[in-house]
């Protein structure tokens with residue numbers, strides 16, 4: 146990490162403002178100091194490093210684009226993306242915590258919540274005093290969240306919530322959960338469920354080979370009494386959770402570039418130092434092909450994502466454009482991780498280098514927030530007009 150120079154083959158820094166570069170460099174310095182030295186050990190132990198939460202808040206990792214009046218950093222979408230890039234250069238699991246808190250918990254409270262809910266939760270989420278999670282996926286409804294069965298009934302002075310969510314990032318230690326459930330008419334609403342409510346439990350999911358430094362769990366609701374003021378009043382229907390996903394998927398598109406950059410940088414340095422047959426492996430055509438293709442793909446992804454950020458700043462980016470970037474960039478990163486790992490030979494499978502950890506993390510990243518297939522089908526629907534999901 147000491148030698149890390151972010152690849153910038155097409156002088157993309159020229160497209161960034163001073164503020165963008167300042168925000169990115171602060172995040173980069175923080176990752177170098179607080180994440181890179183410890184993350185391998187936490188991943189090996191399958192433990193989330195809770196001590197980084199405060200720092201994540203300080204670099205704008207919680208609600209980068211949420212207005213300052215609610216405790217957010219009030220930054221634009223490019224800065225948000227650059228922060229995600231730097232965090233995921235450290236580890237996809239740490240970026241997950243940041244994505245979930247920012248785009249899946251703070252975003253819906255900001256966009257669909259009322260003023261009391263915003264004031265009650267957002268400032269504490271921005272500093273990391275509260276950690277949140279987002280419950281959309283269920284055991285029998287992953288790619289098709291519209292089929293969810295988690296439901297709530299109006300009991301007059303409160304709602305009664307029943308059901309279960311699965312694969313929920315941050316669940317085991319989250320203070321609050323934004324939960325998507327159907328009312329008696331089958332309409333989807335968001336509810337804020339707080340730890341400690343009777344009948345609400347969050348068992349941890351063990352034995353993951355991927356995203357090991359991020360805690361994943363279930364959310365179980367067994368006749369949970371949820372106060373009526375905890376319903377997000379501003380938006381209902383499947384479009385409400387999908388709107389949050391747009392923001393998170395955009396951040397992941399940037400994050401994946403960070404993971405790819407770290408793998409490329411590690412493989413490039415190794416290829417110059419590792420001697421076989423009396424010359425550096427980097428002097429062989431086969432290894433150069435890998436490196437040349439990596440830097441080409443990283444550069445294409447950077448351009449795609451920068452343009453998407455500009456469109457988002459102007460409020461013009463479509464959900465389908467975000468899907469394309471998420472799908473392309475995560476696939477690009479996982480491919481680079483696999484190639485880079487091979488370039489390190491046996492050393493590539495150890496925790497001495499970050500590549501294998503990135504590679505395994507990216508198996509989750511290519512699955513969550515819409516699988517690789519689902520994003521292809523979103524692009525397919527966008528260009529043909531025919532939804533092929535059903």
Ligand code: TGC
Nearest residue numbers: 241244281287288290291314383384387388464513514515
């Ligand atoms: P469909 O009928 O197409 O749409 C239902 C309603 O939603 C609207 N809509 C959107 N709104 C905002 N943003 C989007 N991206 C939207 N996409 C669709 C749509 O206009 C419609 O509105 P209305 O008013 O007409 O009702 O819905 P469908 O049931 O056919 O499903 C479409 C599909 C398959 C694309 C969608 O369900 C989907 O994206 N599935 C993938 C599920 C997914 O991504 N789950 C992620 C769970 S969260 C997570 O993984 C967090 S990981 C966190 C981490 O650690 O980083």
Ligand code: FAD
Nearest residue numbers: 279280281282287288312313314509513514515516518534
């Ligand atoms: P399925 O939907 O069962 O898909 C299985 C396979 O079928 C996939 O390859 C898929 O592409 C394919 N497939 C599905 N439908 C079609 C179709 N119509 N046509 C062709 N192929 C299809 N969810 C949350 O709500 N909150 C979280 O915080 C969260 N964090 C996560 C953290 C981790 C580590 C992981 C692994 C997942 C997380 N998820 C979270 C869940 C994630 O969003 C789902 O795993 C994902 O949406 C896929 O759902 P599934 O696992 O049920 O797979």
